[in-house]
Amino acid sequence: MxxxxxxxxxxxxxxxxxxxxxxxxxxxxxxxxxxxxxxxxxxxxxxxAYPHYASREQIVRLLNTDMPEHIWAYFLVRLCTACRGDAARDLQVFQLDRSARLVRLNPPGRAQTKKYRPTVPLLPALAAYVDQMKPASYVVNWHGRRVASIKTSWRKIRVRAALPVWFVPKTMRHTLATWLRQRGVPAWEVSGLLGHHAAGTTDVYAKFDPKYLGEARAALAAIIEDLARDVPKLRDLLADGVSVGSVAATNDNGKTPEGLAVTPLRVVGGTGFEPVTPTMSR
Incomplete structure (x- = not known):
């Protein structure tokens, strides 16, 4: 020592x-x-605890910096899910559950560790990106292959974006957690989104509740929409997201084959498109 x-x-x-x-x-x-x-x-x-979180201007500058497509996908996944870096690099297309509007960050067959990978809401921006990407197993991929590390590219991007030395990729996660609490999202929802507690047996089914992480979902989507005002690539994804707002196949009664009602996207004030949630309907 x-x-x-x-x-x-x-x-x-x-x-x-x-x-x-x-x-x-x-x-x-x-x-x-x-x-x-x-x-x-x-x-x-x-x-x-890691003391740093970024300003909105720094996040905008990062997202607007010229970078390889796989690095852009990496930060988009982290922005839309608040996940850790390894979970972003491991994410495969089949882990996006369109019918339930969920992202299962822990793939089947992988044992959970102390760094628990939760199931989180699927946001329109990420769904739209996956819809338009070239066919590949991994969302973050280099010519179809999983990306093992972004360290080499990150050093160049950080300098190019004029970000401080303390700004590292995990700063995105800490920043989102901070912003969510600043927006009044309950601590237990932020904890659930970040994977700071493991789900019990009963909680396995909680993610199918239409209100699952509802406040976190709404706040995170609002954050992305706010950033999109100054990030053209995000703005384009949200525009494309209109076509994937109804993420499940429905019958004439507007329900999925399992009988679940589908919630479409709607325009919320001047902020853009957002799934209707119980919080927003109040």
């Missing part, structure tokens, strides 16, 4: 992360029978 703090100049939070990796490796080796015993590794207390 002294070496990490004094010689390397790391914060307690980063030192905890380094020691945690070593501790996990030792435990894994013991579990596999590669070593006879494991020393006790005491981790330091967790550091302060």
């Amino acid at each position: 002294r070496w990490l703090r004094i010689e390397k100049g790391y914060s307690d939070g980063y030192a905890r992360r380094v020691l945690g990796v070593g501790k996990s490796a030792l435990n894994r080796a013991w579990k596999r029978g590669e070593i006879a015993q494991v020393p006790f590794v005491e981790l330091p207390k967790g550091g302060e």
Whole structure:
């Protein structure tokens, strides 16, 4: 710890992360029978939460910066879902449930970890982007293949966008969480959107409730619509989103084959298109 703090100049939070990796490796080796015993590794207390969040002007500048298409898709996914970077890079087209208007960030067969991947609302901008992208399994892809990392491209983009050194890709997630709370979205909805708590057995079915994360959905869509006023690519996606507002096939009674009523998009004041939610109808 002294070496990490004094010689390397790391914060307690980063030192905890380094020691945690070593501790996990030792435990894994013991579990596999590669070593006879494991020393006790005491981790330091967790550091302060990531303190930075971006301004609207910085996010607009980032989204308007010239960047490769797969990087644009990466930030669009993170903007529309508030997910972590690995979940954005792992996202496949089949994980978008059009009939339920949901994005299942954790694909079938993948075990959940401490960094829980929740099911979140599918917003019109992301649905429209996937509709117009070239056929591929992954939403964020390089010539159809999954993107392993964006680090090299990110360094160039950050400089090109004139963003501060502390602005890293995860700043998008922290910024959205901050903006949602500033808009009065309940803490439990923000927590659910970010995957800060795992769902119980009963909660497995909660996502099929039409009001599921309703306030978070409405606020996040409003944030995207506000940004779209100064981000042409977002504005174009929202315009295309009108055609995908009814995301489920319906019968003559306006219901899906499962009997669920379909909620179309509507124009909300001067902000653009937004799914009608219980919050907005009040």
